Each structure stands twice: as C-alpha cells, then as structure tokens.
Amino acid sequence: MEYKLKQGVTAYIEPSDKYKTVLIQYKFRTIFGGKTATERSLVKNMLETNSKQYPSQNEMDLKMASLYGATLHTQSQRFGKQHVVTMSLSVVNDKFIGGDDTLLEEAFAFLEEIIFRPNAEDGKFHEKTFLREKENLHNYFESLIEDKSAYARTRLNQVMFEGTDQAYQGIGDACFLKDITSTSLFERYAEMIESNQLDILVSGDVAPDRILNILAAQKLADREETEKEVFYYREMNTEPVAASEAQDINQGKLFFGFSSPVYYMNEHYFAGLVFDGLFGGFPHSKLFQNVREKESLAYSASSGLDFLRGVMTVGTGIEFDKREQVEEIVLAQLKDMQAGDFSDDLIAQTKSMLINHYKQNDDYQGRSLAKQYQDILIIENPLSQEQWIAGLNAVTKEQIIAVAEKMTLQAIFFLKGEATDE
Template identity: 45%
Template sequence: MSIQLTEGVNLHVLPSKKYKTVRIVAKFCAPLNKKSITKRALISSLIETNSKKYPTQTALRSELSHLYGASFGTAVSKKGTFHILTVSLNVVNEKYLTMGDSVLSEAIAFLKEVIFQPNVLNGHFDEETFEREKENLVNYYDSIADDKQSYASLELQKLFFEDKGQQTPSIGTKQDLADLTATSLYEYYQEMLLNDQVDLYVLGDVNENEIAEKFKEFPFKARKKMAQTAFYSEPPVEEVILKTERQEITQAKFNLGYGTDVFYHQANYYAGQVFNGLFGGFPHSKLFTNVREKESLAYYASSSLDTFRGMLIVQTGIDSQKMEQVKKIVTLQLKEIQSGNFTDEAINQTKEMLKNQLLQSEDNSGAIIERIYANQLAKGEIISLEDWLANIDKVTKEDIMDVANHVKLKAAFFLSGEVK
C-alpha cells in the first residue's frame, strides 16, 4: 500500500510475515548540489546522536534499549542527480512479546521525535553536539585519505565527472565542513524538512491502516514534487584523462572510469549486469581470471557499474612498474567481450550468480526497501522479482556484445608507489 500523506510525502507499507522484526525507513531526497552535500552529511550525524527529548547519546541509546534493543541509524548516499539522507529503525515484532507491549507505536513516536524535535536551542543545534560531530566527520575524511583504494576511487570520480556535485563524495568535504555553524546548519535543516521529497517505508508483519494513521500525525508540509530525472549522463570526451599521483605506498592503485549507456532498469540494464559479471564482477570474470590469476599482474582486479550515472569502474591493486601492462590487458579483456570471445557456459554462470544475489537479498528487509526505493526513483514503479529474474534470463550474447561496444574509457587515476 502506498499513500500520499501530503504532496511530496509518500508512505509505503509493505506487509510481510517473513521477518521477526519491523523495519521503518525515512528517505529524504533533494537535487544533488555541492553546496548542501556536507550539510546533509553532518545533519545525519547529529540526528543519529541525540534529540530534544533524548539530549545525550546515552539517553537516546537508553530509549532504544527500552524498545527491546531496537537498532537505529542514519546514512547519506547519492543516486544520479539526487542526494539522499536515510533514517532507519529496526524493531522487534511486538507479536513475539508479552501482551500489552506497543513497541511499534513507541518506535514510530521515537522516529517522529528524532526528525522533528532535534537537539536545538535558540535557533541552533546544540553547540557541544555540533562541535563533536563536526570533529568526528573531519576524522572520517582523514581516514578516507588513509584508505588508498577509497582515495583512488574519489580521485577518479573527480576526473570522470565535470559537475562539481558529481565530483563530491556523498559525505561531503572537509573544506565545506569548515564553513558550517550550528545556526546555519539548523536553518538548512528546516529548509530540508520543508522541501525534500520524502518516502517512508514500513516493512514487516503490520496492519496497513494502523500504520497509516500513525504516520498521518507527522507534521510534514506539502512540497513541490521533483520533476527531474534520477539519471546523470556525462558527455563523451575526445581524449582520455590520465592523472598520476605518487605516494609512499607498498601497493599501487590503478582505477579506470568508462562511460556506458547502461542505466537502472532501462532497456539494456539487464544485459549490462551480465556484461559486468563477465568483465570483472565475479570470480570467473575476465579481469579476475586473466589480470589477477593467469598473468599475476594485480593483487585484485574487479569492475562495478554505477547505473544511475552511466559509469563503469575498474579497480586494481598492482605493482607500480606494471601499470602499462595492466592497462593493456584490461583493454584486451574488454575487446574480447566486444568481439564475442566468451562462452555460453560463462553467460549462464553469470546469470545464475546474478539471480542468486537477487534471491539472497530477499532475506534482508533493508535490501528490499533499498531496491524498491531505487525502482521508484528510476521508473516510478516497482519491478517485481519475477520480472527481474526473467529479464536476466532473456539476455543474449548479442545484447552483451552491444553493451560492451558502447563502453568507452574516459578517465584513469594511477596512485603510484614510486616516489620521485
């Protein structure tokens, strides 16, 4: 059941007797804008830490314990042209508890409190909490620089995309964080509550009408629906952009970014998934078996698709001296698929692994909500599991070759261990 609580705010109740818990998720979605990414990341930390009713982290955690050990958390992410702040709460199904317990009602009230009554005094977030979470975020940014694969991935993103918002990681930047104050951030949070597209999900053994009545009490105001597409497409380039950076590291990172025409649940999405599985997505893929196993050119080599931004990413960990060899053999693996040099057995194995991934995700209520939300962002409708599996089966060898022939290298980032 999906109902519109007010314009731009939708509730999706997904009854299921499969789980012993009830998962409640609130998704706040806004157009991707570099100026607001860091603000949203810090807000997610603040509302996860405390609120007006629960002014300390200890008080908030104590309430979660009272809710029979409910799990609560926030996260930020990017999907194409959107930035999404997610608030999640997972509680035990009260049907397994003694009579009289109303855990679900209390959990929804807790969510309402955290969202609409943050720890604010005189028009600004609590200064102590603000400064502490700001410092935590700085430490997190620094830890990314220490994780060389994450660092290389973000540097590749800067090269690949021209748009500043697309270049910026979903958790923002240290530079933008420095400009924020407890007052300016609270002013933005008020704007966010008024303007973001909001989707609320409840998945579990619940009564739809009872849930709807509870969420109708949330004081959301009507807001304009976002009309823009979720997909971001980077214009093609004449020349490949290659950047080399040198640091004192034992294992070099060589990452490549390719433009594709594969977008989430669009015409060639399923062929794109099979292509990626064959190219570098699974242990039987060409990158894994040839670059890593046969030639011993890489400690690891894999590929992944960003189907909201039309990007294929190849990640490798290599010896610094072997970059040119790795580049040549990765290019060769792509050409092999473009020319159809792969077996029906490999296609079938890839399809089975994709279908198994999908079926296994059914055991995770959080994964189900994420999939449904992505469906709704991309197509405005939910793709059934049966249709998804059937569409994977329909992919032909020619479909895979067609996808491969539309894959074009745009940027590469080489983090070398050789320091001059």
C-alpha cells in the same frame, strides 16, 4: 502500497511476514550538490546522536534499549542527480514480544522525536554538540585516505566528473566544513524538514491501517513536489583523461572509468548485468582470471557499474612498475568482450550467479527496501521476481557484445608510490 499523506509526503508500506522486525525509514530527498551534501551529512549526524528529549548519546542508547534493542541507522547518499538523507529504525515486531502491543507506536514516536525535535534553541543547534560532531565529520573525511582502494575510486570520480557537483562524494567534502556554523546548519536542517520530498518506507508484518493511523498523528506538512528524475548523463570526453598521485604505500591502485550505456532498468540493463559479471564482477570473469590469476599482474581486479550515472569502474591493485602492462591487458579484456570472446557456458554460469544474488538480497530486509526505493524513483511498474529472472535469462550474446561495444574509456587514475617513475 503507496499512500499520499500530504503534498510531497508519501508513505510506501510493504507488509511481509518474512521478517521478524519492522524497518521504518524516513527519506528526505533533494537535488545533489557538494556543499549541501556536506551540510546534510552533518545534520544527520546531529540527529543520530541527540535530540531535545535525549540530549546525549547515552540517553539515546538507553531509550533504544527500552525498545527491545531497536537499532538506529542514518545515511547520506548521492542518488544520481539527487541526494537522500535516510533516518532508519529497526524494531522487533511486537507480535513476538507478548504483552507490549504498542511497541510500534513507541518506535515511531522515538523516530519522530529525533527527526523533528532536535537539540536546538533560538535557531541554532546546541553549540557544544555541534562542534563535536563537526570535528568528528572532519576526522572521518581525514580517515578516508587510509582505505587506498576507496580513495583511488574517489579520486577517479573527481577526474571523471571534474567541474561538476558529481565529483563530490555522497557525504560531501571536507572543504565545505569550515564555513558551517551551528546557525547555518540549523537553517539547512529546517530546509530539509520543511521543503524536501519526504518518502516514508515501512517493511514488516504490519497492517497498513495501523501505520497510516500513526502517521496521521504526526505533524507532517505539505511541501513542493520534487522531480523523481535521478539519472545523470555526463558529457563524453573526446580523449581519456589521466591523473596520478604519489603516497607512501606498498601497492599501487590503478583505476579506470568508462562511460556506460547501462542505466537501471533501461534497454541495456539486463545485458549490462551479464556483461559486468563476465568482464570483472565474478571470480570466473576475464579480469579476475586473466589479469589476476593467469598473468599475475594484479593483486585484485574487478569491475562495477553505476546504474544511475552511466559509469563502469575497473579497479586493480598492482605493483608500481606494472602500470603499462596492466593498462594494456585490462583494455584487451574489453576488446575480447567486444569481439564476443566468451562462451555460452560462461553466460549461463553468470546468469545463474546473478539470479542467486538477486534472491539472496530479497532475504535481507534492508536490501529489499533499498531496491524498492530505487524502483519507486525510477520505474512505474516494478518487476516481480519471476519477471526479473525472465528478463535476465532472455539476454543474448549479441546484446552483451552490444553493451561491450558502447563502453568507452574516459579516465584513468593511478595511486602510486612516492619513488615511482612515470
């Protein structure tokens, strides 16, 4: 249920007796940019670790323990064209505690404290805390290279979106950190709090009136409405772009980026889900069976779709000298999909697995709320579970082939060994 609290501030309350916890999320949304994403990631780290009332991590932890083990989670993410900072608190429903029927109000008050009353003074964040969190974020950026598959995926994204802000990760980039000061960061924080679209999501066995009364007491201000358009449409390359990098590693990572016609809930969405499952999303897929199992050319091989930017990524872990063979066989699997070389039984198996995954996600409060938020930003009338399943089951072989035919190779990135010849 949707409730407009102020201009640019909306609450979405989803009462459900399925969960024993209440999940509260404050989402601050604006246009994505690499520099702003970096600053906002540092902002959310500052808010997560301390506040005016709780100036240390230990004091924050003690407070959450007093809320019957409430858990705080923050996220800085690219959401297509937009960037979203999420401040999330999960707290046990006070129906299950007995005697403490104000726990929900206390949880909201704690979240309000850490979001709106930061550890700052005279227009800047607490300097010692700021320097610590800035160094922590820098160290985190440095550590990303240790996960070679994730690193190769990031580098592929940079190649595909070179020259645009979309080349940056949702948390930003280390190159922007050095110029951030405690004063400039507080300015970014103030802009986020005062100007960003604010979406407040609540899930759990709660009465909407109770939530609305709590929110009415918070000093939420009007702000300019932010467009909900999240889809990013990149310009197609006339020819695929290739890049490589050498590191001291034992296994190569060969990643492919394709332009995809599949966006969330567009006319290709359901067929795209089935295509991805058949191509590289499941153990019975072509990439897994033919590239990994049958030909033994890869330690890993899978595909995935970005429904907000129209991209399909294929990732493989390979021996360094198998690059040409793997590239050839991966593209051959796509050609087989385009030719309709897959059985009705495999289609049915893929649909069944997708439906099971969909139902399982609904059992997890966080995943369910994430899907709800995606629906909020993209479609006016979200599908019920029955409608979603019907849409998936209606997918035909011809529709799957049509999706496959629109997949176009745009970029290749190879993370190779230092002694590898190309």
